[in-house]
Amino acid sequence: LQVTVPEPRVVALLFQPVLLRCHFQAGPAGPPPIVTWKYKSFCPAPAAGDTWGAPGDAPGDAPGAAPGACPDSARTVRIVATKQGDTVTLGDFYRGRAVTIRGGAELSLGPAAWGDSGLYVCTVTSTSDLQGNNEGTAQLLVLGET
Numbered sequence: 001l002q003v004t005v006p007e008p009r010v011v012a013l014l015f016q017p018v019l020l021r022c023h024f025q026a027g028p029a030g031p032p033p034i035v036t037w038k039y040k041s042f043c044p045a046p047a048a049g050d051t052w053g054a055p056g057d058a059p060g061d062a063p064g065a066a067p068g069a070c071p072d073s074a075r076t077v078r079i080v081a082t083k084q085g086d087t088v089t090l091g092d093f094y095r096g097r098a099v100t101i102r103g104g105a106e107l108s109l110g111p112a113a114w115g116d117s118g119l120y121v122c123t124v125t126s127t128s129d130l131q132g133n134n135e136g137t138a139q140l141l142v143l144g145e146t
Helices: none
Strands: 002-004 009-013 017-020 023-025 034-040 077-084 087-090 100-102 106-111 118-125 135-143
Touching (some): 009 017, 017 135, 077 100, 087 100
Parallel strands (some): 002 135, 009 135
Antiparallel strands (some): 002 023, 017 106, 034 077, 034 118, 077 087, 100 106, 118 135
C-alpha cells in the first residue's frame, strides 16, 4: 500500500470549494480499503515554558509551521469522513455541510469555512495489503476574501 498527497500545502479562499487530493495504490485485490480523513488543528502558540515547540521556531511563525511540533492532546482532532466502497460517512462536526470523499480518496470540503484551516490526514486501511505507507498529510490554510 502506498499513499501520497500530491499537494501537501493548499491555500483556499473563504467560501470557495476545496479539494484535498490523496492517492493510493493497493496491492493484491481484496475488499475495498477504508479511507479516513482526520482533521487536526494547527498547534496553539506555545506558552512560556512549553517544550514542544520545534527547534528554530521564531515568534511570528505561522501556527502549524512545524506540523508535528505539538502533541495531539494540545490540538483539536476529529474525524472528517470515512469511505468504504461507495459509502461515505461524515463525522458529527461535518454533517450538514457539503463534505464528501470523491473518487478513491479525495476530500471535497465544499465551501471553505474559517475553522477549516489545519492539517488533514488521509489514512487508507487495507486488509489485503499491510506493507508500505498508509497515510499522507495535507496542510490547509483558509484565507479571507480581499
